[in-house]
Structures are given as structure tokens and as C-alpha cells.
Amino acid sequence: GENVEQHPSTLSVQEGDSAVIKCTYSDSASNYFPWYKQELGKRPQLIIDIRSNVGEKKDQRIAVTLNKTAKHFSLHITETQPEDSAVYFCAASGSNNAGNMLTFGGGTRLMVKP
Amino acid sequence: GAVVSQHPSWVICKSGTSVKIECRSLDFQATTMFWYRQFPKQSLMLMATSNEGSKATYEQGVEKDKFLINHASLTLSTLTVTSAHPEDSSFYICSAPTSGQGGETQYFGPGTRLLVL
Numbered sequence: 129g130e131n132v133e134q135h136p137s138t139l140s141v142q143e144g145d146s147a148v149i150k151c152t153y154s155d156s157a158s159n160y161f162p163w164y165k166q167e168l169g170k171r172p173q174l175i176i177d178i179r180s181n182v183g184e185k186k187d188q189r190i191a192v193t194l195n196k197t198a199k200h201f202s203l204h205i206t207e208t209q210p211e212d213s214a215v216y217f218c219a220a221s222g223s224n225n226a227g228n229m230l231t232f233g234g235g236t237r238l239m240v241k242p
Numbered sequence: 243g244a245v246v247s248q249h250p251s252w253v254i255c256k257s258g259t260s261v262k263i264e265c266r267s268l269d270f271q272a273t274t275m276f277w278y279r280q281f282p283k284q285s286l287m288l289m290a291t292s293n294e295g296s297k298a299t300y301e302q303g304v305e306k307d308k309f310l311i312n313h314a315s316l317t318l319s320t321l322t323v324t325s326a327h328p329e330d331s332s333f334y335i336c337s338a339p340t341s342g343q344g345g346e347t348q349y350f351g352p353g354t355r356l357l358v359l
Contacts, residue, residue, distance in 0.1 A: 162347070162348075164350075169353075169355075170352070170353070171335060171350040171351060171352045171353050172286065172335070172350050173350075174347065174348075174349065177347065217285060217286065229276065229288060229291060230276075230288070230337075230348060231288070232285045232286045232287075233285065234284075234285045235284070235285045
């Protein structure tokens with residue numbers, strides 16, 4: 129099955145700096161890669177996603193890049209703000225009998241210092 | 243985004259009690275829903291895939307007789323933790339794909355925090 133590795137597990141940046149989180153996956157058939165933000169005690173919220181026919185996608189301060197050959201994808205947050213502090217999860221879409229399922233990375237705890 | 247609700251939001255129960263958690267898609271139909279468990283400071287681990295009108299598909303290591311899943315309608319899936327024990331204490335979250343049929347974009351319910359004493 130799919131295996132997703134995420135690094136770093138914790139990341140501390142100064143407000144205004146950029147943050148980069150990287151993930152690798154094992155299943156070359158995976159074709160959908162979402163990123164979720166989870167605040168303490170709350171549900172994961174989809175913040176951006178990318179499909180395998182695209183190499184890069186941007187939404188305001190957030191961007192995601194995908195390298196299918198190397199099987200890795202990254203989340204880039206620019207001009208970080210304290211409210212960006214949360215746990216971020218990457219995921220890759222595999223498949224099972226019921227359709228596509230997500231395999232999550234281990235998560236990155238991002239702390240933005242004011 | 244699509245709306246997924248979950249009830250109850252938190253449960254405290256005695257060991258040996260069975261607990262039912264409901265997951266509803268409020269503005270779309272979902273023939274497939276996913277159930278995850280999340281321990282403190284850990285990632286989301288898929289427990290099972292709930293299929294409307296048929297048996298759930300369980301991940302390796304998840305006891306199907308302990309975690310009963312029923313997907314009786316296109317908008318409701320339930321997870322019952324039978325004879326709960328303290329080690330079952332966790333954050334249980336469901337998700338549903340917006341295509342309704344195991345498509346890609348998934349939206350999560352708010353989660354149910356279970357504490358077994």
C-alpha cells in the first residue's frame with residue numbers, strides 16, 4: 129500500500145518568514161495530493177491540493193509543488209502569520225475497493241513566532 | 243466546502259460501554275465515508291471505509307467486531323465502539339468525498355473525542 133513520509137515533524141519560524149514542509153510517497157499510481165491544516169482539537173481543513181497533471185499550484189500565500197518523477201511534493205507558506213500556527217498534514221490518494229482513499233503523512237507542527 | 247457533521251462531539255463512558263458515533267453529509271450524498279482515529283500528537287489513521295448498502299472495508303489490525311460500521315443511507319454512517327476500554331480513548335473523525343462515490347476531495351467531520359474510564 130501507499131506510504132507517505134513527512135518532514136520536518138516540527139517547524140518554528142519567525143513571523144513574516146517562509147515555511148516549507150516536504151512529503152514523499154511510495155505509490156507511483158497516486159495522483160491526488162491534498163494538504164490539511166488542523167488546529168488543536170478541531171477537524172482537518174483542506175487548504176490546498178494538487179493533481180498529478182500539474183506541477184505547481186498557488187493560492188495567495190500558499191503554494192504546493194509536485195515532482196512525480198521523484199515522488200515528492202511540498203507545501204510552501206510565505207509571509208507566515210501567527211494564525212498559521214497549526215499541524216499540517218500531507219496526504220496521497222491511493223485506491224481501494226471503495227474508491228480513492230487518503231494516506232496521511234505524520235504531520236508537521238508549525239509554530240510562527242510573533 | 244461540503245459540510246460533514248458528527249455527533250456527539252465528545253463522550254465520557256465507563257469501561258465496557260458501547261458508544262455510537264454518527265457521521266452525516268449535510269449537503270451532498272456519500273456512498274462512501276471514511277473513519278479515522280487520531281491519538282494525541284499523532285496523524286490520522288484510517289480505520290475503515292464505510293460503504294452504503296454493503297459491508298465496510300477494514301484496515302489491517304482494526305477489529306471489525308469491535309468497531310461496527312453501518313452505512314444505512316446516502317447521508318449517514320455510524321461507528322459503534324463495542325465494549326469500550328481505556329485504550330480505545332481517542333479522537334474519532336469521519337470524512338466523506340464530495341463526489342459521493344469515493345472520489346478524491348474529502349471533507350472531515352468535527353470529530354468525536356472519546357474518553358473511556
